[in-house]
Amino acid sequence: MKKAALYARVSTGKQAQADLSIPDQLSSMRSWCEQNGYEVVREFIEPGASAMDDRRPEFQEMIGEACDSHRPYDAIIVHSLSRFFRDQISLCSYERKLRKNAVVLISITQLTADDHSGELTRRVIAMFDEFSSLENSKHTLRAMRENAKQGFHNGSQPPFGFDVEEVEIIGHKKPKKRLVVNQKEAEVVRSIFSLYIEGSGGLKGVASQLNGRQVLRRDHAWSTTTIHHVLTNPIYRGERLFNQIHWKSGTEKPEGEWVRTTIEAIIDPDVFDLAVKKLKQRSPAMSHPRLVSSPRLLTSILKCGVCGARMIAATGKRNLYHYYKCSTRIKKHLDLCTSRPAPMEKLDQAILEMLADRVFTPERVAAHLAERRQNNGKGATLSDLTKQLEAVRFRLANVYRAIENGIELDDVFRENLAKLKQQESDITSRIAVYEQSPQALTDSIDKAEIATFCSLLRQQLLDTSRSTTKELLQLLVSKIVLNEDHVKITGGRVPLAGAVKLAAQKKKLSTPHEVLNFNKGWRPRDDSNVRPLP
Structure with a gap:
């Protein structure tokens, strides 16, 4: 009797947790093997893995065994070719590799002849599977981009320093996820920035200090990689990025495809930029480590x-x-x-x-700051803005007094009142911008x-x-x-x-x-x- 290995796969962890698709695949394949004279010697189950590439542990183990000189089985049985691969070129490549080792790939729902016409049929099926996967990926990404634009979280594991909070949305069957600051972890994040900026031990020194104090990263020890990720992740300065990295190649996408949203900051932006600057200064690309x-x-x-x-x-x-x-x-x-x-x-x-x-x-230093004041003083000064605001508010007070005295409110009067309110709002905004500017700091x-x-x-x-x-x-x-x-x-x-x-x-x-x-x-x-x- 010929020996066979069964391979079952679903694309997401949620599908695996539902415990429906994989048991159905295995049951159908076992029944087919029994009817066609195959003895099942191994079962490989891949829960939550994409078939667009071969980065699948169970898949690689199965291929390795199939190509072994002892050849533990004669066939690999799948429910459909899409369970094995959704990429036409990769499917053909692995199928030829198996054939060289006298192992055949059989899809129980897409049986084809073992000749050139059967190979052509399998290629056409693989092309449609790949097209279907790419279309699904496109629509899924579009929905995830929109979800991110609305300020919600895509995925399950939140970044360190944040928790996931479920939010009920009217018109949606399932609650959406939103990131909220985890105050306990946020203190660790602040400590990381402080230790790195003020210390001289670099990334390794920060990781060593945290691990030595038993301050762990969700039950895992800190490393230079995880410390670097915290110091460079803009989410900690209040800027969340989505769709920045291509999931398959790991390369950065064009900036126009990113989704930027704001979130509660854990680290002041100036402190974050300071840490990034120090990282660049210590980078081997900028200065030799020696x-x-x-x-x-x-x-x-x-x-x-x-x-x-x-x-x-x-x-x-x-x-x-x-x-x-x-x-x-x-x-x-x-x-x-x-x-x-x-x-x-x-x-x-x-x-x-x-x-x-x-x-x-x-x-x-005084001469330099004086030069800064002179360069920054080309626009309106705080004194000028304050005088303008006082003048506008004086006119508004007269308008309100006239209204109290019973003046008739015609369209021209309403238009002038709206203009004065807009001027007051604009000047107030300019004063607020000034108070947060380097010029205000220099002037003080x-x-x-x-x-x-x-x-x-x-x-x-x-x-x-x-x-x-x-x-x-x-x-x-x-x-x-x-x-x-x-x-x-x-x-x-x-x-x-x-x-x-x-x-x-x-x-x-x-x-x-x-x-x-x-x-x-x-x-x-x-x-x-x-x-x-x-």
Whole structure:
């Protein structure tokens, strides 16, 4: 008697939980085998797996056994070819692979001849199965996109930090799902952002600290991958994305196909952006890992003033002395660059003192903020908006007084009243936008706050014993060009105004990342910082 393996499959977990389709498939296949002289030796059941690809554990195990030299069975029995595959090319490929190992594929509801005409028939059936699957997928995705646009959750497992809440909708038989913040998990998410931004251990350090404190991710240990996912998932800043990744290829879809909706934020957007910026800075694609972790202060930002190449750490006289040397001279040839090595300790100290004593002084910071105020002051100021609002409200008060006195309300009167109300609403909105803008933050900073910030920053820069000094320097400075007789420092896009305000409020500059809340270069002008302000 010939031996056979049965393969049953449904596409979704819900179908498997219903416990109807798979038992029916197995019952029909067992009955067919009994009637046609096949002995069932194995049954493979695939609950909730798509037939558009071969990423199915039971399927792969079955194919592996069928192609084994011992050949444990002569045929694979399926209820229909769509249970085996819904992709024509893949179906033909696997069917030929089975035939090479003397194993036949039989569909009990689509019996075909074992010749060329039968093969053609199976290909046509496979084409229709594939077309049907693609059409179903298209309509399902359309419905899921609309569900996401309405603010509901697609899927079963919510992201960490959220729970699923069922919502009854009038006209719908089944309740819809909505994400709500899980306060206990949200605290863990906030801890992850805080540990990563303020710490120096990177993703692994955050995962290690959480696991060491037995703070788990739904009974699972944290890893660098899961920490990275939390730090980069925009849902935590209040922006939920759907249809961003293609489910089959894993590639990102065009942005026009994404569905963006808002949700209650767990992390402030500025804090989220700060974490993402640090991730990019520490990324191997941006900086070599050795440069990020190196204790040498100026590696990755120090450039040769002669040839423009990066200057790297080097030693001399039995490793007793340390220098910065041009990488061109070290890696290519001494004659290709005429620059001289710079004593590491002296240059480090000189750069830090220059930043502390000549760059980030109260005068320079005040000059930069004054320039910001001047640039931002091209539009209406808060004083102008306040005066406009007072004038509109005065006119509205007169209108309301006239109404109380019994004035006749004609169409012109109503139109003027509507215009005044609209003006009041527009000006109020502009004031609200201003109060949340960088300009409002800059305008509110006084000399005492600037002095506090500069004092705290100076202490941080000159205290080289701190592990964060290098990280702070890399945030403040984008490039240092070393010439024979002078040094040119180029500033990065450091958010200075927010740092000044925050440091003044806390009376503390606890992390180098507190200089990241503004979006303009810190230098008042585009030349070197060597010269003092005139």
